Amino acid sequence: xxxxxxxxxxxxxxxxxxxxxxxxxxxxxxxxxxxxxxxxxxxxxxxxxxxxxxxxxxxxxxxxxxxxxxxxxxxxxxxxxxxxxxxxxxxxxxxxxxxxxxxxxxxxxxxxxxxxxxxxxxxxxxxxxxxxxxxxxxxxxxxxxxxxxxxxxxxxxxxxxxxxxxxxxxxxxxxxxxxxxxxxxxxx
Numbered sequence: 205x206x207x208x209x210x211x212x213x214x215x216x217x218x219x220x221x222x223x224x225x226x227x228x229x230x231x232x233x234x235x236x237x238x239x240x241x242x243x244x245x246x247x248x249x250x251x252x253x254x255x256x257x258x259x260x261x262x263x264x265x266x267x268x269x270x271x272x273x274x275x276x277x278x279x280x281x282x283x284x285x286x287x288x289x290x291x292x293x294x295x296x297x298x299x300x301x302x303x304x305x306x307x308x309x310x311x312x313x314x315x316x317x318x319x320x321x322x323x324x325x326x327x328x329x330x331x332x333x334x335x336x337x338x339x340x341x342x343x344x345x346x347x348x349x350x351x352x353x354x355x356x357x358x359x360x361x362x363x364x365x366x367x368x369x370x371x372x373x374x375x376x377x378x379x380x381x382x383x384x385x386x387x388x389x390x391x392x
Contacts, residue, residue, distance in 0.1 A: 216228045283299045300321075
């Protein structure tokens with residue numbers, strides 16, 4: 205995606221957060237029509253909250269379902285739509301299927317979320333330390349900042365402070381807020 209499209213997404217995000225929904229929709233629609241999957245995801249969220257009989261919700265819903273056949277970001281977004289009931293009802297089974305497809309295809313966010321689900325049991329996921337560890341390692345290998353953070357906690361708890369600090373710094377450098385907070389409080 206080019207720099208102009210990133211600016212368009214940023215402007216849409218700002219407009220939305222300033223309750224200028226019409227401008228946000230206009231900017232997200234423009235980015236979505238240029239191929240931005242992230243814009244499509246945002247449009248679905250907006251239209252699910254502000255539908256008022258607008259058929260654009262169904263248009264973008266169908267678009268994301270088609271894109272999820274081959275696009276990892278779409279698969280990940282679709283999983284969360286199912287988990288959150290954005291399409292009218294919660295469907296944990298469809299959410300897990302879509303999340304697993306995204307994770308298997310290399311989406312680090314999906315891998316990290318699966319590790320969390322298998323650890324917590326949320327969304328009807330079976331609690332499994334084995335699966336949680338597997339997906340956390342996959343997210344780590346794909347440089348997910350949350351995975352760096354979680355593994356740094358493991359090293360800290362096992363007394364391996366130099367490894368913990370190294371991973372904590374990597375996590376913070378990638379923008380993970382919890383790691384930034386720990387480094388900012390002077391503990392390291």
